Amino acid sequence: MTHFIAIAGAKGGIGKTTTALNLAAALKSFNHSVIVVDGNISTPNIGLHVGVSKFPINLHHALSGKNHITEAIYNHPSGISIVPASISIDDLSNAKVEKLPSTIRGLTGLADFVLIDTSAGLSRETLSALKAADSIIVVTNPEMPSVTEALKTIKLSEKFRKDVLGVVVTRTKKDSFDLSIPNVETLLEKPVIGVVPEDIAVRHSLYKREFVINSDPKAMASISYKKLAANLLNEEYNEEEEVKRGFFSRLFWK
DSSP: EEEEEEOOSSSSSSSSHHHHHHHHHHHTTTTTTTTEEEOOOSSOOOHHHTTEEEEEOOOHHHTSSSSSSGOOEEEEESSSSOOOOOOOOOHHHOOOOOHHHHHHGGGGGSSSEEEEOOOSSSHHHHHHHHHOSSSSEEEEEEHHHHHHHHHHHHHHHHTTTTTEEEEEEEEEOOOTTTTHHHHHHHHHHHHHEEEEEEEEEHHHHHHHHEEEEEEEHHHHHHHHHHHHHHHHOOOOHHHHHHHHHHHHHHHHHO
């Protein structure tokens, strides 16, 4: 059975795309098949994250009726698959956003998980992406403006009767300006299921057009995404064993 999960958060720049791709790669490391869909129709990012700006067939072609969504699946070297969207203004004008839920559901049976990277704000395309999902993971930074927008996302998801699995707090710095995790849980009335620290390794991976859990498996952000995947799967993740593997890999392959 395929589980459709939207990675959502109304505020922009909080790390939704980074979270969607790295969570997908982390789930793959637990031997689960994953497809990531760029549900950000107006300002797509996934293609840019993997270093490809244009794809011959993409989600917009499926939304316009030109192709089926299965024709827009591309395999990534990490082992996950992606369905990119188009950066073309012409493709945007032809896409029928209202068809997003039924189009994405065309991936049923093709993977264990389909992660839907949603757009910022609470636009019509965001609502359509939420409708396509079985459940929602809300992403926020540990700052009041971001948490306030996260609360809007949660309320909207509940209005659509979607199961909010929990909150992922990204770019934490553990300084006096961060909201504490208990405060975030109190404000949002949802459990925090993942905490991803501010990590230069993420910026390095973005520069190299790679996923941090593949480019730097021992980085704090990588470990956090693997913990998140393990949490969702109700499986154990041994951080010490991961760090040990990283050490021996460097020892024998440098």
